[in-house]
Amino acid sequence: MRIGVIGATGYSGLELIRMLALHPNVKEMNFYSTSSFGEDISEQFPHLNKSVSGTIQKWDVNRIILENDLLFFATPHGVSSELINQLKDTTIQIIDLSGDFRIKDPDIYKFWYKQEHACFEKTSQFTYGISELNKEEIQKSNLIANPGCYPTSVILGVAPLVKAELIEENSIIIDAKSGISGAGKGLSSTSHYMNRNDNLTAYKLYTHQHIPEIEQFLHSINQNQNYISFTPHLIPMTRGILTTIYATAKRKISSEELQEIYKSCYEGSYFVRLRDTIPSTKDVYGSNFCDIYAAYDDRTNRITIISVIDNLIKGAAGQAIQNMNLMLKIPEETGLHFTPLFP
Template sequence: MKISIIGATGYGGAELTRILRQHPEVTIHSFHSSSQQGKRLMDSYPHMQDVVTESLQDINIQEIANDTDIVFLATPSGVSSQLVPQFLEYNIKVIDLSGDYRLKDQSVYKKWYKKVAPDANSLHEAVYGLTEWLEEDITNKQLISNPGCYPTAALLGLAPLVKNKLIDEKTIIIDAKSGVSGAGRNASSVTHFSEMNDNLKIYKVNEHQHIPEIEQMLSNWNSEVGPITFSTHLIPMTRGIMTTMYATAKSETNIDSLFDLYYENYKDDYFVRIRDKDTYPSTKEVYGSNFCDISLAYDERTNRIMVISVIDNLVKGAAGQAVQNMNKMLGLDERIGLEFVPMYP
């Protein structure tokens, strides 16, 4: 299968390149950019010297559709919604890493993203690709909307509790922290070294665009879930997300039964690793990998459950999950091309 990557110069595009180049069932046919046509990808990323020598091409929908089988869109929000309908007309499979097709309500998208919503027809075609919790066969689907990085970590952590209605749905609090690569490659005052080094920042308080994405999926699983409390922080490191989630149990429980629940729910999911009791994951333990590591704690004094979930935001939170979804679209083992061990230290 031939692949095209649009938005190849961003961090998500670079990670797609790294992963797909070693995938045994596909080849990268072309790289595309709206602003750097004619330049080589390795000029933007010197670590690709002599490994990726192709030049960046402009975005010609018809040519891409004629030459490739699957298109990955690693573009900013607001761009994918313009490209996707054109690719769907050519029957091309699309995996979108932006936020354009995650929210099913157009008015909600407009409110949180401050952009014109995607058209209703293509939005209807989109499948939300939280891979471990896909409830339909996607081999005949054309458009996968890859989840956001924060929602991936949060939803994988909360799913067993929410789906089994074990927690008071109005008590969900998600405290999330991310490395600065989640802010993208463009320089800004937020990610400037002298601003971020030796610092910890909370940002987008009560207005992060991933809030409605998380709420949408939680309410799909359990209609009693309403608004959640979700806070995001930047940590002075490159990669990684840790989400620490809190909720009050509906009735008294114990840590052993909680672990049994998670082991049972994820026993067939290679990329979700439930840690041993009394051990807690750190971001470096999933660095550069497609794993999500999860652990739990239970406070008998407060009847509160704590879930800790960590991922690499650029892999399981973006490019790795996108390739995992591609594997499912192609009817392949979802692990193909993704079984690399985390980098440590």
Template sequence: MKIGIVGATGYGGADLLRLLHQHPKVNEIILYSSSQEGVHIHESYPHLSTIYEQSLNEINVEKIAKQVDIVFLATPPGVSAELSEPLVNLGVQVIDLSGDLRIKDTEIYQSWYKRESASQSIIDQAVYGLPEWNKEAIEKAKVVANPGCYPTATLLGLAPLIKANLIELDSIIVDAKSGTSGAGRSPSAITHFSEMNENFKAYQINKHKHTPEIEQILQQWDEGVEVITFQPHLVPMVRGIMATIYAKAKAPITESDLRKLYEENYQQAPFVRVRPEGAFPATKEVYGSNFCDIGVTYDKRTGRITVVSVIDNVVKGASGQAIQNLNIMNGWEEQTGLAFVPVYP
């Protein structure tokens, strides 16, 4: 299969190239960039110098459609809104790593993203690419909206509780932390070294654009969900997300029953690992991998369930999950090209 990556100079695009290079079903990768056309990728990422020798290509939809079978759009918001539909119309499979195709209601998208949405027709075609809970739809999809990093960790952590109707739906609080790579490669005042080193900060309080994405999927699982409290933080590390999720249980439950629930829900999910009773994951334990590790407990004193869900935001939260969707869309084994262990320490 021939693969195209649009937005190859961002962190997500570079990680896609790293992972796809060793994918057994991929025999050619072509990189496209609007900002660095004609430049070699190793000028931005020297660590990729031996695996890709061509210069970056211009973004021309007609040319792309003739060159590749599937395109990953690892682009900032707004770009996929323009490129996805013409690519799909030309017969190219599309996996979008931006947020342009995730929100079904265009008014909600425009309110949170502060920009024009993609056309309703391409949004309606896009399948939400959370493989553990949407595999059958992904298998038939021509265009997949790859979930955001925070939503991936949060939804995988919450799904068993929502599906089993175990929690008060108005009690959900998600306290999430991310490494700075989640903000992308462009430097900013909030992420450069002197601002983040030995620092820890909350940001986009009550207005992070992943909030409606999380709520949309929760509402699909249980229409009783209205809103949640979601608050992200930046921590002084490069990769990783930890979502610590709190919710009021409808009735007392044992920790062993909770763990059994999660194990049953994820027994066919190769990239979700449920921790033993009383054990909780750390971000370093999934670093560089496509795993989501989950620990869960019940506090008898407060009646609340606590879920700790961790992922690598660049892999399971972006490039790795996108390749997982590629595998499912094409009928390949889900773990193809992704069956590697985390990097530790």
């Protein structure tokens, strides 16, 4: 495969490049940017020296179509749709890491993303790339909307219970905490060292753009599930997401039955690890794993799920490569055998 990475200089783009360099099915990589180009990628990012080289090129739609078989768009929402709209009448495969092609209703997209969409008519052609739960559709698609980082940790954590109709619909409460890299490379007061160091903050209460993405997928597997309560937080670490999910059970359930529901859902899923102890972000740091722990509280009749991922890998670049593998119909773990970093 000849692979093009658009948005190569962002955090997700750099993670894509680092991992694709070791992928056995990748013959050639090309790097593109709309803002920073002309320099060798390893000169701008010395951690890639002796592993990856190649000039960062300016976006040129004609050249990109000729040079690549598959494109990763590691660009912000709004940018992806504008660029993809320029790709006319082509069969090139696309995996978009932005939120531009996840939401299927144009009014919902406009409400939550606060902007117009450059080519919403193409959204219906994109398959939602939650790898473990939408595998067959991904394998048949050439256009993938890669899930967001928070939705990945939430959906993998709670979907088995929603699908089994074991929890009260619309009782789901989500408390998610993310490392600062989730905010991207852009400079802002949010990512300023003085505001992040020794500080824990909630943000975008009731307004986070990942809310409709989570609701849309959960509704697709249980038509009675419509709403969630979601509060994201920023914590003073570079990467990782720990999501705590609370839901009211429809009936009493044994620990054995609860575990069986998860085992049945994720049987054969290489990157989901079901835990009998509470996981932490260090358990998945630098890997494409999602670790999940679920427990039932007989006293309150609530189920609590802990889900952890690396937001830049399973929450972005790693899952994108996993989706590429599914599209190529090769083992989904190909090129992703990264043991988590510890300590």
